[in-house]
Amino acid sequence: MNFQCGQYLLQLDRPYIMGIVNVTPDSFSDGGRYTSVDLAVEHALKLVEDGADILDIGGESTRPGAEPVSLEDELNRVIPVIRALAKQIKLPISIDTYKPEVMRLAIEAGADMVNDVQALRMPGALDVVANSQAGVCLMHMQGDPKTMQLEPHYQDVVAEVRAFLNERKQALLASGIAANRIVLDPGFGFGKSRAHNIALLKNLQDLSDLDSPLLVGLSRKSILAAIAGDDQQRLPASLAAAVISAMKGAKILRVHDVKGTLQACKVLAAVQ
Ligand code: 7PM
Numbered sequence: 001m002n003f004q005c006g007q008y009l010l011q012l013d014r015p016y017i018m019g020i021v022n023v024t025p026d027s028f029s030d031g032g033r034y035t036s037v038d039l040a041v042e043h044a045l046k047l048v049e050d051g052a053d054i055l056d057i058g059g060e061s062t063r064p065g066a067e068p069v070s071l072e073d074e075l076n077r078v079i080p081v082i083r084a085l086a087k088q089i090k091l092p093i094s095i096d097t098y099k100p101e102v103m104r105l106a107i108e109a110g111a112d113m114v115n116d117v118q119a120l121r122m123p124g125a126l127d128v129v130a131n132s133q134a135g136v137c138l139m140h141m142q143g144d145p146k147t148m149q150l151e152p153h154y155q156d157v158v159a160e161v162r163a164f165l166n167e168r169k170q171a172l173l174a175s176g177i178a179a180n181r182i183v184l185d186p187g188f189g190f191g192k193s194r195a196h197n198i199a200l201l202k203n204l205q206d207l208s209d210l211d212s213p214l215l216v217g218l219s220r221k222s223i224l225a226a227i228a229g230d231d232q233q234r235l236p237a238s239l240a241a242a243v244i245s246a247m248k249g250a251k252i253l254r255v256h257d258v259k260g261t262l263q264a265c266k267v268l269a270a271v272q
Contacts, residue, residue: 001213001251004181005092005135006112010053012213015246015265018054018094018254019047020219023077037080044081048089050258055089056115057081057106058096067146074102079109086110092135100124107132115254117141117190119168130175137183137215137252138168142191149191157196158203161186166210183252185215189223197223201241204248213251218242220256239264 003010010016023040044055059077060069078095085093086109095106098118103125107114112134119138120126129136140161142152154160165184172182186200186207207214218224224237235257242253242261246268255261 001211002180003135003183003213003251004133004178005054006107006133008092008112010092012251014269015242015250016053016252017051017258017261017265018056018215018252019044019050019052019258020254020256021047021055021057021081023057023059023081037077037084040077040081041084044085045088047258048091051262052091052258054092054094054113054252055085056094056096056254057085057111058115059102060097060099071099071101074099075105078102079105082106082109082111094135094137098122098125100128103128103134107134113137115139117145117187119164120172121168126171126175129172130177133181135181135183136172136177137185138165138172139185139215139217140164140187140190145190149189152191152193152196154196157192157199158206161200162207162210165207165212169210169212179212183213183215184210185217188216188218189221192223194223194226198227201244201248204245204250208249214249215252215254216242216245216250217254218245219254219261235260243268 001012003012021040021044057078059074082093092112094113094115095111096115098116100122103114114129114134115137117139142148169182188197218241219238220234225231225234228237239260243264
């Protein structure tokens with residue numbers, strides 16, 4: 001199962017590590033240390049050195065409760081970072097956005113992949129990706145980022161997430177996007193209670209019969225802090241989650257701590 005991602009063809013024969021690069025000033029995990037374009041580029045280059053396979057560049061926080069960022073602000077943050085990185089590195093660059101105009105300009109600036117928490121549901125988003133060679137991650141979210149954690153509700157969370165991802169995948173195929181350009185993501189923490197998140201991780205394999213690679217984003221999420229009982233040190237629980245995800249078939253791990261995740265994956269690879 002390979003993944004066509006712009007100019008790159010990823011084999012996905014092992015878990016690939018997607019390093020998170022936030023260009024938002026209010027980034028929850030990096031405490032606002034990487035606010036400027038220069039610092040974001042510097043951070044991205046460190047993640048490459050640490051062994052990242054893909055870089056995910058985000059300029060608008062899609063986190064629960066976040067206020068939307070204007071198109072102009074988002075472009076001013078991410079486009080210079082993508083332009084600079086595309087010149088310097090030979091790894092796929094992903095743009096984390098749900099705005100079609102950001103997708104279009106990011107691809108023009110050198111992005112190889114679109115990571116969309118809205119699964120290309122914004123008007124125009126499907127066309128932008130269809131008119132490119134970019135790979136795309138379709139993520140499940142219940143509700144919208146401002147209110148989604150207030151009252152998440154499902155009859156059967158795994159079946160509903162699965163049905164949503166399948167429906168979005170079919171919409172992409174119908175618009176001419178090749179199957180090997182699509183990866184799917186259950187969207188941990190996006191309109192899900194603790195029990196919902198655990199059910200999805202436990203049953204991740206139930207999503208693999210959609211025949212697309214799975215991407216998992218659990219790194220530093222509050223669900224892990226809650227389970228492990230430590231709000232400050234989220235790395236140990238994040239590494240456990242990464243290994244569990246990989247054992248259950250995840251092909252791309254979206255993480256902050258690239259070096260640690262790579263080492264954890266090596267331990268898993270040694271016994272597989
Ligand atoms: C607070 C809570 C801040 C959550 C940031 C976040 C995902 C994503 C994000 C994911 C994909 C974070 C999240 N999470 N994209 N973007 N999958 N595809 O940890 O799980 O960065 S935002």
